[in-house]
Amino acid sequence: VRRGEFELIDHFFRDAGVARADVLVGIGDDGAVLRPPAGSDLVAVTDTLNEGVHFPAGCDARSVGHRALAVNLSDLAAMGAEPAWALLALTLPAYDESWLEAFTAGFAGLARTHGVALVGGDTTRGPLAVNVQALGFVPAGAGIRRGGAAAGDLLFVSGTPGEAAAGLAIELGEHQATAGAGGPAGAGDGAGAAVDVLRRRFLYPEPRLALGRALRGIASACIDVSDGLLGDLGKLAAASGCGAAVELEQLPISPALLRFAGRPGGERMVLTGGDDYELCFAAPPGRAADVAAAAARCGVPVTAIGALREGAGVELRRAGCPEAFRHGGFDHFAR
Amino acid sequence: VRRGEFELIDHFFRDAGVARADVLVGIGDDGAVLRPPAGSDLVAVTDTLNEGVHFPAGCDARSVGHRALAVNLSDLAAMGAEPAWALLALTLPAYDESWLEAFTAGFAGLARTHGVALVGGDTTRGPLAVNVQALGFVPAGAGIRRGGAAAGDLLFVSGTPGEAAAGLAIELGEHQATAGAGGPAGAGDGAGAAVDVLRRRFLYPEPRLALGRALRGIASACIDVSDGLLGDLGKLAAASGCGAAVELEQLPISPALLRFAGRPGGERMVLTGGDDYELCFAAPPGRAADVAAAAARCGVPVTAIGALREGAGVELRRAGCPEAFRHGGFDHFAR
Numbered sequence: 001v002r003r004g005e006f007e008l009i010d011h012f013f014r015d016a017g018v019a020r021a022d023v024l025v026g027i028g029d030d031g032a033v034l035r036p037p038a039g040s041d042l043v044a045v046t047d048t049l050n051e052g053v054h055f056p057a058g059c060d061a062r063s064v065g066h067r068a069l070a071v072n073l074s075d076l077a078a079m080g081a082e083p084a085w086a087l088l089a090l091t092l093p094a095y096d097e098s099w100l101e102a103f104t105a106g107f108a109g110l111a112r113t114h115g116v117a118l119v120g121g122d123t124t125r126g127p128l129a130v131n132v133q134a135l136g137f138v139p140a141g142a143g144i145r146r147g148g149a150a151a152g153d154l155l156f157v158s159g160t161p162g163e164a165a166a167g168l169a170i171e172l173g174e175h176q177a178t179a180g181a182g183g184p185a186g187a188g189d190g191a192g193a194a195v196d197v198l199r200r201r202f203l204y205p206e207p208r209l210a211l212g213r214a215l216r217g218i219a220s221a222c223i224d225v226s227d228g229l230l231g232d233l234g235k236l237a238a239a240s241g242c243g244a245a246v247e248l249e250q251l252p253i254s255p256a257l258l259r260f261a262g263r264p265g266g267e268r269m270v271l272t273g274g275d276d277y278e279l280c281f282a283a284p285p286g287r288a289a290d291v292a293a294a295a296a297r298c299g300v301p302v303t304a305i306g307a308l309r310e311g312a313g314v315e316l317r318r319a320g321c322p323e324a325f326r327h328g329g330f331d332h333f334a335r
Numbered sequence: 336v337r338r339g340e341f342e343l344i345d346h347f348f349r350d351a352g353v354a355r356a357d358v359l360v361g362i363g364d365d366g367a368v369l370r371p372p373a374g375s376d377l378v379a380v381t382d383t384l385n386e387g388v389h390f391p392a393g394c395d396a397r398s399v400g401h402r403a404l405a406v407n408l409s410d411l412a413a414m415g416a417e418p419a420w421a422l423l424a425l426t427l428p429a430y431d432e433s434w435l436e437a438f439t440a441g442f443a444g445l446a447r448t449h450g451v452a453l454v455g456g457d458t459t460r461g462p463l464a465v466n467v468q469a470l471g472f473v474p475a476g477a478g479i480r481r482g483g484a485a486a487g488d489l490l491f492v493s494g495t496p497g498e499a500a501a502g503l504a505i506e507l508g509e510h511q512a513t514a515g516a517g518g519p520a521g522a523g524d525g526a527g528a529a530v531d532v533l534r535r536r537f538l539y540p541e542p543r544l545a546l547g548r549a550l551r552g553i554a555s556a557c558i559d560v561s562d563g564l565l566g567d568l569g570k571l572a573a574a575s576g577c578g579a580a581v582e583l584e585q586l587p588i589s590p591a592l593l594r595f596a597g598r599p600g601g602e603r604m605v606l607t608g609g610d611d612y613e614l615c616f617a618a619p620p621g622r623a624a625d626v627a628a629a630a631a632r633c634g635v636p637v638t639a640i641g642a643l644r645e646g647a648g649v650e651l652r653r654a655g656c657p658e659a660f661r662h663g664g665f666d667h668f669a670r
Binding site: 024025028029030031032033034035036038041042043044045046047048050051052053054075076078079081085087088089091119120121122124125126127129131133135138140141143145146147222223224239 | 359360363364365366367368369370371373376377378379380381382383385386387388389410411413414416420422423424426454455456457459460461462464466468470473475476478480481482557558559574
């Protein structure tokens with residue numbers, strides 16, 4: 001029996017998510033038929049991972065499967081949406097059963113964590129690329145946008161961005177070159193554990209879905225940090241018609257990142273490293289306590305890093321003084 | 336000003352579809368926020384076109400843009416759905432403004448014809464690939480499936496399949512090799528016009544959306560013919576738990592295809608040629624008049640080509656006798 005693309009999809013992907021009662025027709029027809037809940041808006045996102053661009057050639061297939069879904073769920077998180085359904089368009093250079101098994105395990109594990117059903121897919125032959133589109137819901141009118149913030153709103157970021165960029169550098173074997181004041185990562189007490197933390201942050205990012213939902217009605221604007229905090233914050237500010245000021249001393253730099261890259265290198269990775277999938281958001285000063293409560297309820301650390309202001313552009317400040325920084329965010333066509 | 340991926344998406348894709356009141360947030364945020372109509376089911380489809388697999392390297396960008404949307408709208412048509420929204424994930428080897436302009440024109444032209452809004456996108460760098468996902472609606476419970484038919488139901492196909500395969504052969508410069516009884520295409524009266532018809536059928540397929548909607552409540556099962564009539568009919572029959580019998584003499588072979596490939600070659604192209612995006616569907620014998628009326632209302636020719644029957648597999652018949660045919664449908668991994 002030859003195993004063609006259709007059997008392939010069936011075999012690997014039929015159970016790669018949860019079963020949901022709102023899926024009337026799932027994988028195996030020309031399209032999925034889905035029943036949206038009444039009174040909700042639909043949120044639709046799509047993101048592609050290409051080998052050699054978004055992940056290193058030869059990257060662990062389980063991580064590729066996890067990340068392909070995670071980057072999309074992160075976009076839903078930034079909109080405050082609850083995820084429901086996903087479609088997967090996979091381009092493979094050749095049929096590789098063990099790769100597919102690991103890929104599916106990575107995808108399915110995250111899908112189950114967040115209650116996502118895989119409802120359709122398409123497998124084609126070509127250079128390895130994974131496109132996922134994810135669909136979710138918000139109560140009608142409750143979607144959080146990039147452009148809803150105003151000058152004076154405080155700026156926050158979840159978690160500890162920069163770690164994923166360090167993890168990618170480790171994956172690529174570049175870590176000796178960027179080792180910071182604490183000495184080369186991998187040497188000395190705790191360095192191995194730090195390396196593991198950083199690698200895991202690149203390979204298995206956790207989309208901040210609970211936090212995104214908790215921020216409905218609190219955040220005035222939100223974006224996920226996929227291309228670097230500086231660049232993504234710049235987009236939030238521009239969409240809101242504002243400038244932004246970031247206090248460098250307030251940036252959350254994790255112990256693992258400090259050990260890996262030192263303070264200046266860590267700051268640079270926080271500002272420009274991609275692949276974190278944390279949330280960067282704004283809220284009026286009067287809602288700071290609500291932000292803290294939402295973060296605590298979700299068990300996600302959230303740090304105030306500055307504020308929006310009149311004007312345009314992102315200013316970096318240290319001890320109250322502006323500090324120059326020339327490197328922008330991640331851009332596939334610019335580097 | 337460097338033109339990065341984000342500016343690129345904005346510039347080319349912001350007006351690449353119609354404006355719809357049910358789009359609350361479109362291109363330019365982390366996700367699109369959409370308001371589905373009450374009482375409808377959502378139909379979600381996705382399909383990818385890879386250069387060198389689904390279209391020849393160097394294929395006209397306007398055709399690539401048209402086809403990337405058309406193949407998805409065809410899946411919606413097969414479900415009986417009305418299209419509404421699309422997302423586009425484009426992978427490009429390099430920034431190429433004239434290519435993007437032509438691509439966008441092809442995509443936008445078809446989007447406007449069918450009232451589709453482009454609500455989101457993602458542009459990445461890599462080997463040329465276009466993934467589209469399209470979302471549409473059917474009245475709750477009215478989606479047409481592949482698996483709803485029964486033995487005894489009549490089988491129909493819309494239009495004149497096989498022409499797109501001939502058009503692709505012409506695009507690839509293979510047409511001398513496959514020229515049929517009428518002599519090589521391109522020679523003689525009307526041959527040039529036939530070549531134009533066939534090329535156009537490959538480059539600019541027209542998804543059968545009006546017919547799909549008109550078949551709600553009439554067709555017992557439906558599939559779009561993307562991978563060859565024989566293979567796709569086989570999937571419809573298998574999903575319905577039936578076999579099928581096709582009367583070869585009833586196959587609709589267009590004058591252009593006859594001229595290009597002759598009768599035996601034309602039959603082979605109808606049965607196994609991909610890229611037609613016609614609808615193959617079943618209906619109970621008592622609904623044959625309704626099928627004809629629906630087809631006439633839509634201005635789409637529909638031909639009865641056989642029937643479903645007990646058992647499994649697709650039997651080809653000529654003058655009442657079974658005829659062997661070994662070549663299956665199109666399969667990316669098998670060829």
